[in-house]
Amino acid sequence: MSSHVHLIIGTEDGNLSDIIRDMKRHTSKLLLKTISENMQESRRDWMMFMFERAGAYNSNNEKYQFWQQNNHPIELSTEEMFNQRLDYLHYNPVESGAITHPPDYFYSSAVDYYTDQKGLLPIAGLS
Numbered sequence: 001m002s003s004h005v006h007l008i009i010g011t012e013d014g015n016l017s018d019i020i021r022d023m024k025r026h027t028s029k030l031l032l033k034t035i036s037e038n039m040q041e042s043r044r045d046w047m048m049f050m051f052e053r054a055g056a057y058n059s060n061n062e063k064y065q066f067w068q069q070n071n072h073p074i075e076l077s078t079e080e081m082f083n084q085r086l087d088y089l090h091y092n093p094v095e096s097g098a099i100t101h102p103p104d105y106f107y108s109s110a111v112d113y114y115t116d117q118k119g120l121l122p123i124a125g126l127s
Contacts (some may be wrong), residue, residue, distance in 0.1 A: 008076065028064070028066035032064055090109070109121070
């Protein structure tokens with residue numbers, strides 16, 4: 001989705017909060033750099049202004065804020081819950097009207113589950 005991200009992640013030997021914090025830190029730095037250096041992006045100045053304005057309201061930021069400070073974790077303690085959330089993730093772009101079939105969304109793992117093709121990122125535990 002263009003305005004948010006859904007993830008199903010887990011760890012056997014780490015703190016999930018630390019993983020999310022580090023992922024947000026790494027991706028925000030990379031994305032801010034990419035946006036600020038892309039002279040072809042017609043909304044570049046506006047986006048950087050908005051990130052800077054959001055950053056000014058939070059003392060945890062050096063200058064910009066890309067991600068929201070909070071997240072909405074849901075523990076997936078059963079296979080049924082896992083499958084329900086996976087379907088929700090895959091059908092989110094369909095519900096938004098962006099696509100009509102889950103594997104058609106370029107940034108989704110649905111292609112891995114619905115076809116014999118591989119998506120952008122490998123999925124642990126999926127053969």
